[in-house]
Amino acid sequence: MNILRLLSVLLFLLLSLPFLGHSQSYIGNTLDNNSGVHSLLLNPANVVGSKTKFEFNIISASAFVGNDYLGVDFRDLKNIGDGFSFDSDVAKTPTDRNNFFGNADVLGPSVMFRLNEKSSLGINTRVRTFFNIHNISGLFYESISEGFDSQSDFQTEMEDLSGTVHAWGEIGLTYGRIILDDETSRLKIGTTLKYLGGAGGLFTSSPQLSAAFNSQAGILTTGGTLDYGYTSDFDTENIEFTDFTGGFGADFGLVYELRAKSGVTSDSLYTLKPYKFRFGISVLDIGAINYQDITEFNYNMNGSVSVSEFDEKDIEDVLNDNFQGTEVIGNRSLGLPSSLQGFIDYSVSKKFFLSMHGAFSLRDASTFKANNIINTISVTPRFESKWLSIYSPFSLRQYQSGIMWGVGFRSGPFMIGSGSVLSNLLSSSSKSTDVFIGFKVPIFKD
Template sequence: MNYLLKSASFLLLFVIFSPYGHSQSYIGNTMDNYSGVHSLLLNPAHVVGSKTKFEFNIFSASAFVGNDYLGVDFSNLRNIGDGFSFDSDVSKTPSDRNNFFGNADILGPSVMFRLNEKSSLGINTRVRTFFNIHNISGLFYESISDGFDSQSDFQANMEDLAGTIHAWGELGLTYGRIILDNESGRLKFGTTLKYLGGAGGLFTSSPQLSAAFNSNAGILTTGGTLDYGYTSGFDTENIEFTDFTGGFGADFGLVYELKSKDEFPVDSVYLPKPYKLRFGISILDIGSINYNGATEVSYDMNGTVDVVEFDEKDLEDLLNENFQGTEVIGNRSLGLPSSLQAFVDYNVSKKFFLSLHGAYSLRNSSTFRVSNIINTISVTPRFESKGISIYSPLSLRQYQSGIHWGIGFRSGPFMIGSGSVLSNLLSSSSKSTDVFIGFKVPIFKDKAQDLK
């Protein structure tokens, strides 16, 4: 668990202070009618009826990290040259049920293209890493991460503690088809079948874990049980895909477009707008990866530890030398972050849109050996055209109070954005941050095709 907590600190600080952050998958961009390959990450049915006739993604990266424990005042970061203080520039909100989460999503060479007027195909390559730790005491986290030297006495009682780090690659094949098209609307279906290459992961869980620190004696007294495990050869500091484990996954989606009765001229010919209102629903990341030869140890955590050992020993040595454990080596499955996604997109005028998007995790946060997204709901106004799109999402996120406000844009082959950059600049205690960037080559339809 010490290793998990230190990994959480590294991920959090890396995103906050790095000029290239990481995001919960291209927030705001996937609703754009010109987003092409990236729209398939929200709903595979978007592959058919796209504004692009052909698109090739060169490279895109998105990442997201957050928590409900550590808040950063980004306005003070301009003074970082004078030194950054965790006492004055960081606020902490400890409880017995704090949560930490993050993911990185890299979209490699990927294509999508039309097969005919009613069907399209997409192929994508993708590398993803998820980190989750739920229901951990903030005081316990702080002590293990920063050391016990300046910590006063505390007691913590944690229930349903669960943590997972998992990295994998995907090769996805997307097929979409228009299954209904009449004067009033159009219904599209799409699916993505994925071959998964698991790089491995580590995981921990405890139904009940207590911790009491005596600062005078320098002793941590713990109670309860703890399961800790990892796949063979997995190292969070050096994740490799040279010897991966195969698996399979899938996405499914439906999109219905209610056609507008309004008309406008194009080259002296009146053609209808593509839609006035669009609805979509999808289930993403169905599946898991089964790892052979994974190590899992169940520990009886009733005992005491000299806190000096947290600085001198790694996690396995500390646990093995202080607590009784039962080790099992066998097959273990790590579940993908399955989610239900739904959206409504309203065409306000020719180039202005307003969308509502909700994402709901189908994985319980306390479930052992699974990754999960955080539940979110977003409202995004946007302007879009063939040459440029601008969008500004406003989101509510699970575990966090307040509205997260960001901005992003697409111009030709380049896109960049964040779902929280504006609120981070305005807030004195930001607890999540994200950013995305990408380069791709789109080939658009002609004007008549563009309106079909």
């Protein structure tokens, strides 16, 4: 396990996930009043007062990946499928502070159901993988990933470099309760308590790292310090969930609905009444997983090395042979991607809605040994009915220029969508993409 493995797995995920067809997460779907279990991923208070009295999720998967260094032309997927090249298939925007990020989210067998008029319960199983790398030189990244053979001279100064890959599973128990329900208002609160099973991770960090490449001499000169480490037996090429490290996490949320008096249709507190305006706020992914026997290295990077050594040795041997370093084995925590999420949902008519959703990381990009989400603001018009919903989100994403535009739909037990598919098909240089798909069994109220 080494720093090159970290860089290579980021590149692999960045380039392969979009083309294999594998969201911060399920973009557009979680605001649907009929989305059931998936709405709990946005706000656990959604478990109560749902339009479904029972729902069983069979399997759902969502993925989100992006960067601010290279852009892909999705309009030419056939040629890209024949083989990917840094030189001809991408548009590059190198800086000293490029960023790469993504996540995969698989929601396994999960249920939600009503307990009584004022409370509901949900149980979910989930497997997640996150990766982030922040403030890395794009040219340095490309050289490490592709080799130095065709690289021209460059010089770069990187500050607050950080990167984390982390995979874990979750078993979540969600409870929600209506604490206010009258003719004009409804207030719901909810929480999800999670048992976490860590499959492992790796991380790297440097407060300052310089690199200068002399192509004629074939020499890479570096300066500064470099930390990296990994959990016991973690392999990015073969992530296994057979030997978990336990931990705990939590989500908290509330949802407020405002109705006109004419919307009251029953004296029952639990009977759904149309809302005109809905607001929700939640804090998600509080917690961390504490791993034992993490191997962590610290290197003084002041020195020079022939790039031919990268062809003959792995990166650990290159570092050990050319730089002074120390190794420490101990217990470390890897933090979850904690975030603050909020939404506003306006009912234009009985079946047409307009919503705004904001997702903001509570982890700074430079936080060591923790993942973070990408700050996003989305506006989504949607049509929804019991058996069919169609939504088209427009999003502004951190590290991205321009508006991301997507479309998705839910038809009975099946859902599919993307928050970026339409903008990717219109752009010649797409720098992020996402997609989701799922199958479930909803049982609606009469």
